[in-house]
Amino acid sequence: MRTINVMPPLQAKDRPTEPVVLVLGFFDGVHKGHQQVIAAGRREADRRGLKLALMTFDEHPAIVYGGVDAASFKYLSLPERKAELMAQFGVDDYYVIHFTKEFAALKPQQFVDDYMCGLNAQVVVAGFDYTYGKKDVASMALLPGYAKGRFEVVTVPCFDENGQKVSSTHIRQALDNADIDLANDLLGYHYTTRGTVVHGEARGRELGFPTANIDHDHGTYVPGIGIYVVRLTVDGTTFGGMASVGRNVTFGDDRDVTVEINLFDFKRDIYGKTVTVEWLHYLRGEVKYTGADALVAQLKRDEVQSRDYLKQ
Known part of the structure; x- marks a missing residue:
């Protein structure tokens, strides 16, 4: 897949020389509904x-x-991950437009002329709710009028599961509720995040459950507080484990939320490494235990459940 970053206005060198089928959308998460549009x-x-x-x-x-x-907005798929998914789902040329104020100010007809026609679209494909300006004047229903016969328009209907629209908002709600199983079902793949391994308090090592503390990339939507089964990939090798998203409440109140992952059968030093985390399954919520012994006993039960799940 070829990725083309465009700082508006669109330059001649970035325009396809041959006609294309052009798919439009933001596609945060590239979930099942987005996949229907791309397909x-x-x-x-x-x-x-x-x-x-x-x-x-x-x-x-x-x-x-x-x-x-912009500083506080969290994404389901950051640029690198989003590009990976686009390649996976069969995109040939991937155009990323930088959303400048000048670009945002384009009138619908100018957007159609400069970017749909400018990218040599023979067919334009988008979801039923795609807009290119204010909804009442820039809907998919109105796009054929702006096209003026220069390209065909294909509108992809709403994609529902169990009577509910599959949407990025729905997935965010599932992640907030620590319902990673629902989020994964709506995405059609395992939710994946990327971050860097940093030093923590070494509390896990003292308990016999050493952890990789993950500092996630800015803007990453991290699942809600809880204990999860995960897979972590570092330097091209994948390991199973269990992750804690929480405040380590057993050891004090009002602590920051951290992401700590205990990897099974793993003894390497990976501090400073960039890793990817696949969030597979929710095990339980965070509990404040009376002491370290009770916590260790629970962690042993968590490990058994996690290993059993990974065997599936």
Whole structure:
């Protein structure tokens, strides 16, 4: 897959020389609903013998249009992870538009002319709720009028599971509730985060359960407080383990939330390494124990459950 970062306006060197099928959307998380849109684009491209191009943005539109604070906004998929997923789902040319104020100020017709036609779209594919300006004047229903016969429009309907729309908002709610199993079902893959191994308090080592303390990349949406079964990948090798997202309340109140992972059958020094974490399954909530012995007994039970789950 070819990734093209575009600082508006679109330059001639970035434009495809041949017609493409162009998929549009922000696709935070690239969940099952997003995958339906990309798959519809892939089918159109294959049917016509064209490349599949996808255009997204470097920032969530809510930051620009909705007044959301960029410094505090959390993403389900940061740029590197999002690009990995786009390649996995069959995108050929991946356009990332930098969401400048000038770009945000484009009128719908100018956006269509400069970016849909500018990217040589023969077909434009997007979800039913995609907009390119204010909803009442820039909906998918109105796009054929702006297209003026220059490209076809394919609108992908809402994707529901169990009567509920699959959405990034729904997934965020599941993560907040520590319901990683639901989040993974809505995503269609295991939720994955990336971070750096940093030094902690070495409390786990004292208890016989040494942990890798993960400092997550800025903007990462971390699952809610609880104990999880995970897989961690470092230097291309994957290890099973159990993760704690919590405040270590057994050892004091009002502590910061940390992510600590006990890796099974693992003795390497990985401080400073960049790692990826696959969040597989929720085990239990965080509990304040009366002392270290009670906590160790629970950790032993957690390890048995985690190893059993990983064997599946």
